[in-house]
Amino acid sequence: MNPQQAPDYEALLQALHARQQFPDSVIHLWTIAPYTQIALDVEIFERSQVRGFYSLLFLTQALGKQNLGDRLQLTVVSNHLHGVTAEEIVSPEKATVLAAVKVIGQEYPNINCRSIDVMISDAEKLVERLLGESIPSQAEDLVSRISRRRSEALDAKAQRALKVDVSDDVAIAYGKGQRWVQAFESVKLPKTNTSALLRTGGVYLITGGLGNIGLVLAEYLAKSVKAKLILTGRAVFPTKDEWEKWLATHDEDDEISGKIRKVQRLETLGARVMVAAADVADIQQMQAVIAQAESQFGRLNGVIHAAGVLGESSFNTIEKIEKIHCDRQFQSKVYGLLVLEKILQEKQLDFCLLMSSLSSVLGGLGSVAYAAANLFMDAFIHQQKRNNSIPWIGVNWDIWQFKNNKNIFTSASLAEFAIAPEEGMDALQRILSQDEFEQVVVSTGDLQSRIDRSIQVKLREPDIPQQDSLSSAYSRPNLPNCYVAPRDRLEQIIANLWQQLFGIEQVGIHDNFFDLGGESINGMTFINQFQKQLGQIVHISAIFEAPTVNEFAAYLQKKYPEALAKMLKLETVLVGDREEGEL
Structure with a gap:
């Protein structure tokens, strides 16, 4: 097999299916590789993705085309992914596989995916641990055969490990004889008037500084320390002597005009501002920006890397994603970060x-x-702590809410978790006032509850709660469209499921799943429930491609005509193995 050829994965699975040897457990080992002392660069990163991240995407896409009826365990084994001991070296380029592990389990209800990171010191113990984690029912026989081949006996501890059930843990690491799982500690950072890291009049570079979040960060630095700011963005921005003319000749709602006014506000707050058009992933452009900034403002004191790509077009399900979509995310957060490391x-x-x-x-x-791009950044932080005297800090932010947000993932149910700009500034002040933590997660809801919820929905596949009466349901929310009743049986089935899922009295055919409060978890719950009725695997991408009742019904009629006809027949005709049906 060629890891970078998607058709090879399909050919493998088709061959196994033809031989009636389709697996119920797959172990992916291509992310295990010896550590090299070569400095990480774009070429090394991309080569790692071929055998890791992209390989997992291709494998999952191929599995999805097999219309899996039974559960499948996918275990991704790696090394140098986590630094759980002081001796372990982290390879940030491998961290992207964790994104695949988490999202595969969310988008494919029949695939249970997990990551196991190991230290390669004893081959047989590695086999014991892998089998104990992934397929305990078969592990004892397989390991005993390996042992007989080597004429070695398993010790009692290894035998006990083989008999444990598969845990719910998604990310596991083994190091020095210990089994580790990731956990998060809740802390309350105090609010102080002084910062441990900021200087009055300091010089600070903000990549992505003209984006929504970048301008909020710039405002905080302007207010708090009257900073000298270098704001970079990829798009060409009018020079300062062109601002007045631009504002006079463009509408109030013009995007560039809004940014100009915000930069002018920074100056009224006491900041000095330099705006530069530069691609953070272009080393020559960024070297020129820093040289100009230091010539104008003096020595650079700090950097905030806020460049990134957001928006509805930036998100794609695994079923539809292509390498070009991944490169778009890697451009600033991965390649741009590697450029910053070099020039700083x-x-x-x-x-x-x-x-x-x-x-x-x-x-x-x-x-x-x-998620892959951001996980690279998180792992990069841990690597820098080991190799660099400069304090590198990573902040994992919850979603930010701005007036011009058009991201479909800012749905009604996620609105409660959104960070307002003033809340973001308050959090940033607290983070920059401490020097204890290298990574801080900002979650506006209980983080562990949100993690548990995603895992529990995946593993337990809960049904949509049935309501005997809609008397306790909420009134129809204020939506951008009027209520239009379902026109046929299929639309009625979908509308009823959504009514029960969201606890709403009426769902019309033009109502959008995400406007009603849909998001990752209840989207998975709905898809799980519906495919049980349909008797076919329905990919989670369907709810994104067809997010309204009538669009989802049309999608089903096109994709699953035979299964749909059978389902609707069962819905309307008395069936022998059911006590009652509808006539």
């Missing part, structure tokens, strides 16, 4: 702060590439 090596900085995302922790439907 000789700088005596007070800090480098990376703006990561909570998707690193929670995953999310359609977020595999975005």
